[in-house]
Amino acid sequence: MITLVLVCIALLLLILYAPLKPKNFPPGPPWLPFVGCAPQLKSLTKKLGFQHNVFLWLSERFKSPVVGLRLGSQSVVAVSGYHAVKQIFTREEFEGRPDTFFIRMRSMGTRKGITCTDGAHWQEQRSFAVRHLRSLGFGKSTMECMIRDEVSRAISQFDQNIGEPAFVDFAQGVMSVLWELTAGTKFSDDDPSLGRLLELMKRRARSFDMSGGVLSQFPWLRFVAPDSSGFNLLNTVNSELNAFFMETIRSHKKSHCSDEHRDLIDAYLTEIEKRKGNPESTFSDDQLVMVVLDMFVAGSTTTSTTLDFIFLYLALNPRVQEKAFAEISSVIGTQLPPSLAHQSKLPYTGAVIQEANRLSSIVPIAGPRRALRDTDLEGYSIPKDTTILINLWSLHHDSGHWGDPEEFRPERFIKKEGVLESDEWLMPFGLGRRRCLGETLAKSYIFMLVAAVVQKFVISTPTFNAIPPSLPGIIASCPKHQLVFKARNS
Numbered sequence: 001m002i003t004l005v006l007v008c009i010a011l012l013l014l015i016l017y018a019p020l021k022p023k024n025f026p027p028g029p030p031w032l033p034f035v036g037c038a039p040q041l042k043s044l045t046k047k048l049g050f051q052h053n054v055f056l057w058l059s060e061r062f063k064s065p066v067v068g069l070r071l072g073s074q075s076v077v078a079v080s081g082y083h084a085v086k087q088i089f090t091r092e093e094f095e096g097r098p099d100t101f102f103i104r105m106r107s108m109g110t111r112k113g114i115t116c117t118d119g120a121h122w123q124e125q126r127s128f129a130v131r132h133l134r135s136l137g138f139g140k141s142t143m144e145c146m147i148r149d150e151v152s153r154a155i156s157q158f159d160q161n162i163g164e165p166a167f168v169d170f171a172q173g174v175m176s177v178l179w180e181l182t183a184g185t186k187f188s189d190d191d192p193s194l195g196r197l198l199e200l201m202k203r204r205a206r207s208f209d210m211s212g213g214v215l216s217q218f219p220w221l222r223f224v225a226p227d228s229s230g231f232n233l234l235n236t237v238n239s240e241l242n243a244f245f246m247e248t249i250r251s252h253k254k255s256h257c258s259d260e261h262r263d264l265i266d267a268y269l270t271e272i273e274k275r276k277g278n279p280e281s282t283f284s285d286d287q288l289v290m291v292v293l294d295m296f297v298a299g300s301t302t303t304s305t306t307l308d309f310i311f312l313y314l315a316l317n318p319r320v321q322e323k324a325f326a327e328i329s330s331v332i333g334t335q336l337p338p339s340l341a342h343q344s345k346l347p348y349t350g351a352v353i354q355e356a357n358r359l360s361s362i363v364p365i366a367g368p369r370r371a372l373r374d375t376d377l378e379g380y381s382i383p384k385d386t387t388i389l390i391n392l393w394s395l396h397h398d399s400g401h402w403g404d405p406e407e408f409r410p411e412r413f414i415k416k417e418g419v420l421e422s423d424e425w426l427m428p429f430g431l432g433r434r435r436c437l438g439e440t441l442a443k444s445y446i447f448m449l450v451a452a453v454v455q456k457f458v459i460s461t462p463t464f465n466a467i468p469p470s471l472p473g474i475i476a477s478c479p480k481h482q483l484v485f486k487a488r489n490s
Contacts, residue, residue, distance in 0.1 A: 038218075082395050089427070094371060097122075130437065136267075144448075174445050175304075201300045312478060315461040356408075
């Protein structure tokens with residue numbers, strides 16, 4: 001009898017303390033006590049393969065571009081479709097970042113840096129980074145020279161393995177350029193620390209989704225399942241990254257001169273000195289570590305993964321590859337290396353890159369946002385502090401807009417006059433004030449490397465004969481594959 005009473009009391013408490021949906025909240029699955037929609041989301045993700053597919057399925061089921069969810073203790077809105085996504089990117093009240101356990105773990109237990117912060121702190125730190133990166137050559141000829149050196153190094157490596165199938169890692173080249181601007185040095189080909197850190201970043205990207213997974217929804221799982229929840233992996237990544245960055249910062253402090261800035265770390269150390277004693281200063285050693293982390297994360301996965309997909313798509317589409325080569329050889333020839341000045345003269349090569357960005361959609365769910373105040377979206381009420389997940393995949397694969405979204409067809413970005421045409425539905429770098437900080441470097445590096453490789457080599461792959469599906473995670477990874485580079489003059 002006592003047991004039955006206790007069970008009844010427990011059930012009553014579950015019902016009473018079950019979270020109630022706010023008035024006029026977007027439609028979505030029913031919320032269970034404590035767990036919300038998390039079990040259903042997990043089941044649907046297992047069934048449909050990717051979280052972005054789940055959000056699209058829910059959007060169609062509830063006939064709404066905005067779907068209301070609850071994941072653990074978090075109120076979450078998943079947004080699909082061009083009109084709703086564009087509003088999230090461009091409206092000031094959606095510029096916040098969630099303050100969740102996973103977001104803080106990503107930033108080594110803090111709420112610092114640029115990527116995972118908001119408000120005045122984010123504005124000041126982003127503005128400082130942009131200003132000083134530009135002064136160091138970001139987006140200028142200095143950066144182009146750095147890219148050219150890395151492209152030449154990549155071409156030499158491919159020359160050494162002519163005709164031999166090989167697994168190619170594109171991360172080092174873009175990381176070297178970014179690290180030279182940030183820390184003043186390049187990574188060597190045999191740097192064991194870089195290889196280890198890049199592999200950890202890849203594991204991190206594959207182990208979580210943009211909502212943070214179970215670790216974000218149920219942080220207490222770190223105490224009972226530290227491995228399966230991903231907590232130990234994040235701790236390992238944080239520990240090794242922190243040690244690597246602090247060693248670099250300590251080295252800079254020993255040779256730092258406030259009158260000469262060799263890189264972003266130097267400029268930041270000078271700013272710390274200027275503001276010493278100011279209790280309101282947001283500039284500190286801890287903050288510098290987080291800024292360097294944001295730079296490292298930006299270069300270690302997204303750009304290199306985009307290149308993985310581009311070269312795989314080219315290898316699987318010889319007609320596209322030969323059309324790009326014909327354009328490059330007619331404009332530049334086969335000896336002069338491509339430069340950024342050639343970009344406007346190579347519209348088809350640009351279309352290949354845009355189509356690869358669209359089809360791969362390596363960031364299928366854009367970085368989460370937080371509503372900074374009570375607001376509305378598509379006729380629904382969005383309470384302050386609601387987390388917003390942005391389904392970019394829904395734009396890039398919308399059959400109503402693209403017609404044949406699963407086909408790799410660069411011609412869709414070419415006007416009849418042969419001019420490269422941008423498309424507002426393509427948003428690989430986001431929009432608005434939170435647009436990707438590294439967009440200029442990413443676009444420049446990708447163009448110069450792709451043009452240079454197509455100019456010199458015929459690319460093929462023995463691994464696949466059709467475009468394979470992406471691997472799920474924070475980043476939609478390209479399945480591991482080999483590439484073969486054959487010299488065009490052979």
